[in-house]
Amino acid sequence: MSVRKVVLSAITLLTISALTACGGASATPQSTFDAAGKLEDYSLKGSTCTSQNANVLKTGDQVKIQANGTTVAMGEVGPGKLEDRSPNNGYICVFDFKVSGVPTGQGFYKVVVEGQGTKEVSEVELKSGTFTVNTTKLEDQPK
Template identity: 50%
Template structure:
């Protein structure tokens, strides 16, 4: 490696470091949220026979019509909301790592069961809520 090549390599490394420290470089975030699927008392939320969504199903995050990151549906729990008049809900967590930041809205596609547009703020703070009866049933 000659002196000019070494100087260029050092300059590019310094420029890359400066960009990442100032936030000018590419940045990503982990998209987090919940998927809620109404059910009946005594239901098995992890049943593969009757659930629209199940643990391990694919979750895609799209920006401008292109898939930018993929993850999986995570753990599930049965929430009893009958006292509030809402019945029983299977509540699934999801996380999708490495979503490129900078879009105001993203489309989240769940297990090819439907999709919903969600803000970057809600995805990055874990406030994204997708409800299976309210997903647009036109998966991308």
């Protein structure tokens, strides 16, 4: 066997060993969960939750989940449902959202609603499916 073949074989073995030791090809997939919640739009200007009447949100708007400043999963706003909050608030539109594939173990996440702002929330709240936010109370709202 030539010296060149021996050197190439040694390099190949070292590369495979390094990848295996670092978890290269056999990495365990990270555990994930589905984030779900409700977005309340108080800007209703009619009797239905259509884009003409609910000025803040609309079906299909993007929802991002961020952890440590990086987007880790994306989903979208579902159809709005009219809810009576009388006597104080009258009718509002409530939009469900669901984002699949959110990695566990990050502690706190930011829910980023397209064109509306962000809200920091714990993993426990996101997993519960009961997370609700009034869109007028989002942080970093566009001017």
